Amino acid sequence: xxxxxxxxxxxxxxxxxxxxxxxxxxxxxxxxxxxxxxxxxxxxxxxxxxxxxxxxxxxxxxxxxxxxxxxxxxxxxxxxxxxxxxxxxxxxxxxxxxxxxxxxxxxxxxxxx
Amino acid sequence: xxxxxxxxxxxxxxxxxxxxxxxxxxxxxxxxxxxxxxxxxxxxxxxxxxxxxxxxxxxxxxxxxxxxxxxxxxxxxxxxxxxxxxxxxxxxxxxxxxxxxxxxxxxxxxxxx
Numbered sequence: 674x675x676x677x678x679x680x681x682x683x684x685x686x687x688x689x690x691x692x693x694x695x696x697x698x699x700x701x702x703x704x705x706x707x708x709x710x711x712x713x714x715x716x717x718x719x720x721x722x723x724x725x726x727x728x729x730x731x732x733x734x735x736x737x738x739x740x741x742x743x744x745x746x747x748x749x750x751x752x753x754x755x756x757x758x759x760x761x762x763x764x765x766x767x768x769x770x771x772x773x774x775x776x777x778x779x780x781x782x783x784x785x786x
Numbered sequence: 787x788x789x790x791x792x793x794x795x796x797x798x799x800x801x802x803x804x805x806x807x808x809x810x811x812x813x814x815x816x817x818x819x820x821x822x823x824x825x826x827x828x829x830x831x832x833x834x835x836x837x838x839x840x841x842x843x844x845x846x847x848x849x850x851x852x853x854x855x856x857x858x859x860x861x862x863x864x865x866x867x868x869x870x871x872x873x874x875x876x877x878x879x880x881x882x883x884x885x886x887x888x889x890x891x892x893x894x895x896x897x898x899x
Binding site: 717719722763767771772774776778 | 887
């Protein structure tokens, strides 16, 4: 069965610090990979996605993620975080015949001004 | 823009009550989903539907049922609410020009007392 593992439950950073959130998945076939973000009181929204091609994908608000197939990883990065990046971040994998999303447990990011 | 709306943002019900959560999407998407979101557990799929009157169990269907009488509407039903169903419920839809991208509603925070 597919699964997604996010290594950090809660990350606390100061503004301008660099961010890397880990995501590993287990699935042997072709996958689509996503990062979703949920700002406080708001709905879940897509941050970026990887389907194929260049393994370094860029998303909204300066976020990027790198797909490393050999490591089954899809880590999220941002060179310099802002207070407004405070949110919960979810990694998700989509594969198999039904194409349903499997979510990780989420990482809460708190950015101190 | 795709819009997924949910009938209530907050709901308080008593144990044993029958609860209906409604979700409507305006993009003629074939696929619709119900998740529950709990702290530390991420999003877990309850039920999904590929078409009108079609439904499939997700990972945690026990205690829930669904109804999809019209393409745009997907209802989640708690036949007899229990306190362990206190949670945030998220509806999502997928289809159309972006068949792999899932769009989420704002969520309904249900409290069962």
